[in-house]
Amino acid sequence: MWNDTKITRQLGMRYPIIQAPMAGGLSTPQLVAAVSNCGGLGFLGAGYMKPPAIREAVQEIRQLTKFPFGVNLFIPPKRNNTVDMSAVNSMKQHLSSLKNIPHEIGKEILELSLNTSQIDFSDQLSIIVEEHVPIFSFTFGTLPSQDIENLKSRNIHVMGTATTVAEALALEMAGVSAVVVQGAEAGGHRGSFLESDDSSLVGLMALVPQVVDQLKIPVIASGGIMDGRGIAAALALGASGVQMGTAFIPSRECGAHPQYKEAVLKSHGQKNVLTSAFSGKPARIIQNTFAVSMQQYQGSLPPYPLQNALTTPIRNWAAKHTLPDFMSLWAGQASPLSRESGAADLMVALIEETSKALESFR
Template identity: 50%
Template sequence: MEKKNKLTELLNIDYPIIQAGMAGGVTSPELIAAVSNSGALGTLGAGYMSAEAMKDSILQAKKLTDRPFGVNVFIPEFPEIVEEEVNEANDLLEPFREQLKFEENVVPSVPDSQFDKQLEVAVEQQVAVCSFTFGVPSKEVVHDLKRRGIKVIGTATTVEEAVVNEEHGVDAVVAQGSEAGGHRGTFIHSFETSLIGTMSLVPQVVDQVHIPVIAAGGIMDGRGAAASLVLGAGGVQLGTAFVTSTESSAHQLHKEAILRAEESQTVLTRAFSGKPARGIQNAFIEKMKDYESNLPDYPVQNRLTKGIRKQAAKQNNPDFMSLWSGQSPRLSQRKAAGEIIKEIMEEVEKVL
């Protein structure tokens, strides 16, 4: 197989592999650098970061690699805050706080968006790639980033979303299948109608857009990568596969949960953040599932559960942690990121 293609040329990388920009502290500078130094594209998950923290992580990564890497940011959302809804959610969450033995007075609010400041940092630091989730940046933002030499990657969970990304001028689009771990990137229709599997989504997107398509969702090894390439994808994006890598800064309990999990143990839930996300079933998800439809939208619910998730991690209690994972946890490995990439490429060569 030719390692170089339209996507690798676009991103100036050796292998058509992208490490997903997983927000929440998984993408350490060490992981980003290890991936990029191995010939793939490392990505900083900056979704929840302040602009200052984002800049600090970029600078740390630059000390560890001189290869291209990217940053992933969230398109901001500003839902209406319904006081009754928030109060009901807080009442539901109070038993978890009591069980973790901490008190918290959460003021319902939508956090100030760091989006514009994050983009300023990306431009100032001249990151190679800026990718977006939860929507599409305006045509003006895309044009400005590209004018400054930054490649732009969008996210789509349907063909329609991929077409909109292309119309806004992005350089490439991630086709996020329903198997993917973490938050759904859906932004046009309901997430229920946008749960298309990776192997169904990729060829349909490829047929409708002219930019490189990056397959994502449940891909963990060379077999999944090879299948994606055969279906027309220019490359693959892997998240869960890198969560368990030695350089990942994911909580140890998160890594162990993935390494022990079976394919039937991941579920989609709004319980943690108010936005559908795939993770490993635990007590928090189970106890909240009957109330999900009444919870505040993202990012309000995410703010309400932040203290619970933080305390659970501190107390090594996986029952109340968000253990994001895709549907292929049996294929996870506790290995260095570079070794994972090497094995994937060797297997792609063998399969094709």
């Protein structure tokens, strides 16, 4: 059966379908549990969460499902003590004087103190260990082999994110149990960490078979997979499973703003672009007014997480007042294939479609 793969055996799920971790409150405990209860693997995106909030969410997931689930964290950027304050100040000026931004939001941006080191990665990681989370994944970098071995010795499966063959090899060498390969189509932030972002934009169709040929551990394909056809294609390329983000955004259980869900569902004909405008790190979005207004700054933006902190007041204001033109509408290139559905119904459809797509080749 197609659903019996290296990754389903390794992680103990029935179908090789992983709901992508989506930080920022999108992958709610309800979404994670709904996917795991259907035989897939739900994943909590905890990159922006403080340790007590991670613990609470993990405990809530455990109340909602008895099946395996995962938690994902962001590898912190290397400390750069030489922050270019002139770039920060000019960005503050630009953001605070943007057309339509209310005076009080502009004032909040100008007065930001930019203490971006409030969440400590090692404290976040301690929760994974203490709560004995069954599966842990990370993005934006790699972990020292010692940390990976420590997690694995506690029976915690560890997965890393790669956007190139070189990154996948580096992760395998570091000792991860499986690699998530992120194609250029993928929604949200790029996970690249070895090479420049430009040279790490490899399409999933090109990337998966190259990584599969080089690695011994299971490979999970992610980026632009929205239905059973995509899942069947990824399996045909040699992937042991798929990780899907955008497909789950419109689902009832997803914590995305209703206007964001609507924007994903109605993204036919909309421009889908890579931009660092929201966070200082390249991410794929549905283009909106804010992204266009920031085009002149591409290349000279304060780096992640500074830019992320600078744009937070605008994004909070946009969410409060339902203004999708100023929200971060993270979405993959295949978002026009999204559908309105509960997570469980989507899982049932994905499983049926994959079976049908694979049978059609017989």
